[in-house]
Amino acid sequence: MPAHSRPTSKDVAAAAGVSQSTVSMVLSGKWPGRVSEATAQNVREAAQRLGYRPNPAARNLRLGRTRTIMLVVPAITAPFFAAVYTGAAKVAVEHGFSLVVFPWPLEADGPFSGPQEAIDGMLASSMGENSLAGMRRPVPLVMVDSDPAGPAPTVNFDVQAAIGDIVAHLRGLGHTRIGHLAADINVWTFRSRALGLADRVPELVTGRAAISIAAGFETALRMLSAPDRPTALVCDDDTLAAGAHKAARHLGLNVPGDVSITGFDDLYLAEALELTTVRLPAERMGELAMTHLMDVLEGRPATPTLLPAELIIRRSTGTPT
Amino acid sequence: MPAHSRPTSKDVAAAAGVSQSTVSMVLSGKWPGRVSEATAQNVREAAQRLGYRPNPAARNLRLGRTRTIMLVVPAITAPFFAAVYTGAAKVAVEHGFSLVVFPWPLEADGPFSGPQEAIDGMLASSMGENSLAGMRRPVPLVMVDSDPAGPAPTVNFDVQAAIGDIVAHLRGLGHTRIGHLAADINVWTFRSRALGLADRVPELVTGRAAISIAAGFETALRMLSAPDRPTALVCDDDTLAAGAHKAARHLGLNVPGDVSITGFDDLYLAEALELTTVRLPAERMGELAMTHLMDVLEGRPATPTLLPAELIIRRSTGTPT
DNA sequence: ACCCGTCAGTTATACGTATCACTAGAATCA
DNA sequence: TGATTCTAGTGATACGTATAACTGACGGGT
Numbered sequence: 001m002p003a004h005s006r007p008t009s010k011d012v013a014a015a016a017g018v019s020q021s022t023v024s025m026v027l028s029g030k031w032p033g034r035v036s037e038a039t040a041q042n043v044r045e046a047a048q049r050l051g052y053r054p055n056p057a058a059r060n061l062r063l064g065r066t067r068t069i070m071l072v073v074p075a076i077t078a079p080f081f082a083a084v085y086t087g088a089a090k091v092a093v094e095h096g097f098s099l100v101v102f103p104w105p106l107e108a109d110g111p112f113s114g115p116q117e118a119i120d121g122m123l124a125s126s127m128g129e130n131s132l133a134g135m136r137r138p139v140p141l142v143m144v145d146s147d148p149a150g151p152a153p154t155v156n157f158d159v160q161a162a163i164g165d166i167v168a169h170l171r172g173l174g175h176t177r178i179g180h181l182a183a184d185i186n187v188w189t190f191r192s193r194a195l196g197l198a199d200r201v202p203e204l205v206t207g208r209a210a211i212s213i214a215a216g217f218e219t220a221l222r223m224l225s226a227p228d229r230p231t232a233l234v235c236d237d238d239t240l241a242a243g244a245h246k247a248a249r250h251l252g253l254n255v256p257g258d259v260s261i262t263g264f265d266d267l268y269l270a271e272a273l274e275l276t277t278v279r280l281p282a283e284r285m286g287e288l289a290m291t292h293l294m295d296v297l298e299g300r301p302a303t304p305t306l307l308p309a310e311l312i313i314r315r316s317t318g319t320p321t
Numbered sequence: 322m323p324a325h326s327r328p329t330s331k332d333v334a335a336a337a338g339v340s341q342s343t344v345s346m347v348l349s350g351k352w353p354g355r356v357s358e359a360t361a362q363n364v365r366e367a368a369q370r371l372g373y374r375p376n377p378a379a380r381n382l383r384l385g386r387t388r389t390i391m392l393v394v395p396a397i398t399a400p401f402f403a404a405v406y407t408g409a410a411k412v413a414v415e416h417g418f419s420l421v422v423f424p425w426p427l428e429a430d431g432p433f434s435g436p437q438e439a440i441d442g443m444l445a446s447s448m449g450e451n452s453l454a455g456m457r458r459p460v461p462l463v464m465v466d467s468d469p470a471g472p473a474p475t476v477n478f479d480v481q482a483a484i485g486d487i488v489a490h491l492r493g494l495g496h497t498r499i500g501h502l503a504a505d506i507n508v509w510t511f512r513s514r515a516l517g518l519a520d521r522v523p524e525l526v527t528g529r530a531a532i533s534i535a536a537g538f539e540t541a542l543r544m545l546s547a548p549d550r551p552t553a554l555v556c557d558d559d560t561l562a563a564g565a566h567k568a569a570r571h572l573g574l575n576v577p578g579d580v581s582i583t584g585f586d587d588l589y590l591a592e593a594l595e596l597t598t599v600r601l602p603a604e605r606m607g608e609l610a611m612t613h614l615m616d617v618l619e620g621r622p623a624t625p626t627l628l629p630a631e632l633i634i635r636r637s638t639g640t641p642t
Numbered sequence: 643a644c645c646c647g648t649c650a651g652t653t654a655t656a657c658g659t660a661t662c663a664c665t666a667g668a669a670t671c672a
Numbered sequence: 673t674g675a676t677t678c679t680a681g682t683g684a685t686a687c688g689t690a691t692a693a694c695t696g697a698c699g700g701g702t
Binding site for chain 3: 676679681689
Binding site: 329330331341342345346349351352375376378379380381382383384 | 687688689690691
């Protein structure tokens, strides 16, 4: 073995006094009984001694796969997706896969056109219908926080239960005029929240905003300035809730005395502002989604999953005065 | 070409009526003049028509590289690192590289032991000295927000200028008792902030906390309860500032009337709480670091870079009353 | 007429792995 | 005892690419 480069299975073979194919058989562990235990030990020792690590490129070429999974999300800077990534990456490396992020903006409404060639599978979240339609069929896919009726197995939190919890909490406090500060993005999870809310709250008023503190602020300002303003604002995520919180402060309204506010996610924001919010099991969702994807890749069926999401009650909700 | 699998350069060759090597020469573009323009056109058309994409595994095997960069950071869920990732990934894909994250906790003080085999280069941030020492030499490395005197070229923001801006701002408002809510993590960037602050503020009092809202809250509570409490708290990041903000509220202290608070990062948190903070050019740092790494990989020298960081003045700082 | 250089390609080969096809000797069996 | 099966391996090959080495044709210079 040349001193400057990594040892190959051929080097290990030479060191152990066997052939390269024997090394491969021993180390892959897929050929029980093909090699005597004594020889196997010998090979393993030699590999250990030389610090042998199989060359992934050669293995990928031979096996026709890449051991790479692509995570398609709008932005890794959004804490929810960062948490999904973290959970998914953990499981991926356990299985010897690596996970790369492919950003696919929420606004992108055309068919998905990522590099679907060099990957073994895909995890995706928050894609519009049209984008989804652009997925070429053969790539194994698991979706996170997406329509269970869609083309791939999903890992979701229980949106309807969460909405139910929020409404029950607010009704229990005595709220009768409830507003919805909705993310104006046409993806399943937000449509689903809106529908669930409309089902349970006949008097619902809705305002729409892009997902940012600034946009939430503007829209909440409008909603809270209206005559007969809502006494509670259900926001589609914590960023919007933070905007609403700021709007309330700006209007001299007391939180929660004059207006109660709830969010979704339970990021730093919610802790800092002491927001009542639905804590999404983002990291767990990433873990499970990747586990399911591994199942699919190994030919096992993937079981769609619904996780509970906990309503965290803090100081942004209370009895209307 | 079998209908079920991707076309190879051999398929393209057959379609264009030339040899595989000609296809390779044409498509790599590295052999100007070796192939006639007519043939080249012909090959390019065939490749286009078949939808040919080179097999990365084969290319990697042949060329002995992986086109993969590893980003070593404590946690991708921290918004600063997520932003660095975003910037770095953008540049990486432009160069045909993919970027994988390897988590290396702040607490990890042993030598770094990531899989340094299957990558072409590394970007790292916030590593302790001992971890850094564990890096095997030959892997090209660029560091982000790290000691410029370290073993690799760095991309930093101007910590000293930022500290200078904060102190000047607070002095200008009339503050005389300034405290430092410090991250109790032994990495260069935080040591550097503490040193810069100690240089400029003789009366400095320091409290230490892990980077979280809860820990910041506890420590700030202690600092703000002391006799002769500071009238301004310089926090090492926005999370700690959020904790300090909460502590002030908890003690019935007015922000900024009774206590001014500053942070670092300019995440969502700072916007939501209207914190005065230093906006770090995280995404730009990621971009530049990856650009430098590409330079190194192509044999060009990497130029260490210092970016300005802007002090964003909001409502958490003011004249002490 | 001879040699040489250039042009425009082709052929052959190596990268490192996994696996298929084969085999020498030992063990089993009728 | 001769035929068969089993054991524990070896040897050869293919994955798809990039490139070094080769080749035949043509034109120019002397």
